Amino acid sequence: MTDPVAVPPAAVPLAVPLPPTRTPQRALATEAVHAGRDDLARLGVHAAPIDLSTTYPSYDTREEAARIDEFAATGARPDGPPVYARLDNPTTARFETALARLEGTESAVAFASGMAALTAVLLVRSGTGLRHVVAVRPLYGCSDHLLTAGLLGTEVTWTDPAGIADAIRPDTGLVMVETPANPTLAEVDIAAVAHSCGSIPLLVDNTFATPVLQRPVEHGARLVLHSATKYLGGHGDVLGGVVACDEEFARKLRQVRFATGGVLHPMAGYLLLRGLSTLPVRVRAASATAADLARRLATDPRIARVHYPAIGGAMVSFEVYGDPHEVIAGVRLITPAVSLGSVDSLIQHPASISHRIVPEGDRRSAGVSDRLLRMSVGLEDVEDLWRDLTEALSARPGREARSPESRTEPRSAPAASPSAGR
Ligand SMILES: *Cc1c(COP(=O)(O)O)cnc(C)c1O
Numbered sequence: 001m002t003d004p005v006a007v008p009p010a011a012v013p014l015a016v017p018l019p020p021t022r023t024p025q026r027a028l029a030t031e032a033v034h035a036g037r038d039d040l041a042r043l044g045v046h047a048a049p050i051d052l053s054t055t056y057p058s059y060d061t062r063e064e065a066a067r068i069d070e071f072a073a074t075g076a077r078p079d080g081p082p083v084y085a086r087l088d089n090p091t092t093a094r095f096e097t098a099l100a101r102l103e104g105t106e107s108a109v110a111f112a113s114g115m116a117a118l119t120a121v122l123l124v125r126s127g128t129g130l131r132h133v134v135a136v137r138p139l140y141g142c143s144d145h146l147l148t149a150g151l152l153g154t155e156v157t158w159t160d161p162a163g164i165a166d167a168i169r170p171d172t173g174l175v176m177v178e179t180p181a182n183p184t185l186a187e188v189d190i191a192a193v194a195h196s197c198g199s200i201p202l203l204v205d206n207t208f209a210t211p212v213l214q215r216p217v218e219h220g221a222r223l224v225l226h227s228a229t230k231y232l233g234g235h236g237d238v239l240g241g242v243v244a245c246d247e248e249f250a251r252k253l254r255q256v257r258f259a260t261g262g263v264l265h266p267m268a269g270y271l272l273l274r275g276l277s278t279l280p281v282r283v284r285a286a287s288a289t290a291a292d293l294a295r296r297l298a299t300d301p302r303i304a305r306v307h308y309p310a311i312g313g314a315m316v317s318f319e320v321y322g323d324p325h326e327v328i329a330g331v332r333l334i335t336p337a338v339s340l341g342s343v344d345s346l347i348q349h350p351a352s353i354s355h356r357i358v359p360e361g362d363r364r365s366a367g368v369s370d371r372l373l374r375m376s377v378g379l380e381d382v383e384d385l386w387r388d389l390t391e392a393l394s395a396r397p398g399r400e401a402r403s404p405e406s407r408t409e410p411r412s413a414p415a416a417s418p419s420a421g422r
Contacts, residue, residue, distance in 0.1 A: 028102060028212065033277045036098030050270045051090045056081035071258070075251030085266075087258050092269030098276050099232070099242050102211040103224050107250035109257060110242045110269060114207065114227025115142055116262030117241030121174065121203060121223060122152045123260065124252045130173025131155055134164055136193075137366035140182040140205065140227070141355040144362070147176075158362075161188050164196040178205035179214075180309040183350040183374040184367045185317050187309055194220025201249070207231070207341075212283040213311050223249065228272050230341030231314075234282055238271040240264050282343065282379065286314035289385065290377035296386055302393045304371065314378075315340060317350075319371040320393065324349050327373055330395030333380065333388040340376030345385055347375045 026034070037048060058064045058081065067078050071087060082088035092110050100108040111117040122133070133156045135147055147156040159167045164175060175197045179188040185208070194202050203223040204216035210231045216224050226232055228240035241264075243253055257263060264272075294308035294316045307317040320327060327347075328336045334345045338353045348354060351370045355363050364370075377385065 025101070025104070029280045031098070031101045032280050035101035035276075036094035036096075036273055048091060048094050048270060048273055050266055052266055054085045056083055058083075071255075075253075075255040076247075077254070086261055086263055088254075089263070089266045089269060091266040091273075092264050095264075095269045095273040095276070096242065098273055099211075099226070099228075100244050102215075102276065102279070103206075103217060103244035104211075104215050105217055105224065105244040106247040108242050108244040109250050109253040110228070110240060110264040110272070111257060112241065112262045112264055112268075113239050114140075114225065114229060114241035115146065117225055117227075117243050118143055118146060119152060120253050120256045120260065120262065121225070121243060122146070122154050123256045124249070125173030125201075126153055127252075127256070128173065130171055132157065132169050132172045133174045133176060134159060134167045134172055134200075135176040136161055136164070136178075136181075136188060137362065138181045138184055138186065138355070138358075138368060139176070139178045140207070141350075141357045143176075143178070143205065144355075145357045148358075148362075161193050161196075164193060165198075168196075168198070168200060172200050174203055175200050176203045176205070178208070180208045180311070180313060180315065182208060183317055183354060183372060185307040185309045185313075185315055186367060187311065190214075190216050190219035190221055208309075208313055208315055209311060210279060210283050212280050213287070213313055217244070222246065228275075229339065231279060231283060232275050232341075233272050234275040234278065234341060234343060235271075236339065236342035236344070238268045238275070240268050240272050242272075283314060285379055286377050287312045289380075289382045290314045290316050290375075292382050293375075293377060293385060293389070297389075300390075300393070307372075315374065315376055317372055317374045319369050320373060321371075322393070324371055324373050325352075326395040327392045330392030331388055332391075333384055334375070334392070340374075342376065343379045345376060345378040345380055347373060350374050 040046060064083055067083055071078055077088055096108040096110050111120060131154050133147055133154050135156055135158055137158050147154060157167045177188045177193055179190065190204055201222040203225055204221040205225045206214060206216055207227045207230050222245060224244040226242050228242050233240065291312060294306050297303045297318050298306045302321055303318050304321050305319040328349055331347055334347050337346045338348045340346060350368050350372055351363060355368050
């Protein structure tokens with residue numbers, strides 16, 4: 001009788017995706033539904049399999065040792081089973097492959113959140129002794145905080161795009177911009193900034209534009225960051241982050257991810273892959289509605305200023321003459337919540353919420369007025385959104401407090417008569 005444990009392994013059928021194929025690049029809409037799924041028909045399935053394994057059995061310890069050595073030396077995705085889930089995951093890898101195709105990069109590395117992704121980039125650079133970062137405000141509030149507080153031992157110089165070349169020092173490891181920026185939607189000329197960076201890697205946070213509207217590597221960026229929590233996921237039900245870049249940088253990011261553990265859960269990887277398949281249609285539809293709302297707001301006497309990017313997009317920011325808190329309290333269809341990029345519309349007050357962590361003076365000088373509201377436009381009908389917005393804009397202090405029940409009450413005030421809002 002043989003000891004069952006000593007039985008040599010039978011060929012283990014593993015649903016490991018094949019390495020990214022080198023097919024010529026297909027159109028974005030096609031990649032959105034096919035990239036990361038090219039092997040599914042051969043596997044005999046239609047939906048991507050979800051591999052929840054935390055560990056991977058192997059009877060061949062020598063081979064496992066070689067796999068571990070190879071990853072430690074190169075950071076390349078392991079050939080065959082990943083040994084342990086912190087090293088790699090086949091489901092998450094499908095999302096990485098797909099996002100890389102959409103951004104037009106060799107590789108992408110996914111993380112537990114956008115902030116975990118930014119952390120990994122900063123650690124890769126400071127790990128080589130290049131601790132200085134040059135950055136342009138505004139950035140997402142927590143990105144600003146991470147750089148300003150120096151939590152990771154980095155030092156930041158804030159500048160405007162024209163000042164980047166002068167701000168670069170011998171120990172500068174990274175230049176970071178966000179365009180359109182959160183929350184003012186200010187735009188940066190990526191090609192001009194990339195030129196100023198010389199050989200220093202330029203990181204562009206592309207969360208707001210998505211690869212549907214802008215592919216930063218085509219303009220000279222080396223690293224593209226996403227809070228996948230926003231448009232890539234698209235349904236407000238998954239937290240994730242990703243960096244799209246060349247394979248050389250991706251290898252360093254994978255080693256940092258393995259060492260620090262900010263991995264994306266495979267279920268989140270699955271949801272993000274699914275989100276990508278509708279990304280182009282969601283972004284185009286929501287952008288058309290957002291552009292329409294921006295036009296209406298621009299001629300509304302209650303609005304002091306509208307911010308809407310030249311490249312388009314589904315975010316609209318606007319400054320009100322009245323009390324921004326009353327507008328937030330007055331919405332019924334639009335959800336008053338931080339975050340963005342979901343199928344439903346959200347609105348928030350950056351000075352109170354998303355950019356609260358940025359010191360008041362820095363916030364104001366970055367153009368984040370206390371009267372600024374930031375709206376993430378979803379897939380609702382434009383007339384319904386406009387009615388809700390225009391009624392909320394007419395809200396006055398002392399207006400009936402919102403209660404959960406009042407959300408379901410039909411509203412009768414016509415859009416054309418803002419003073420009737422109640
Ligand atoms: C939300 C956001 C982040 C942070 O991403 P998380 O997934 O919340 O960690 C980074 N950049 C931008 C532009 C964001 O909107």
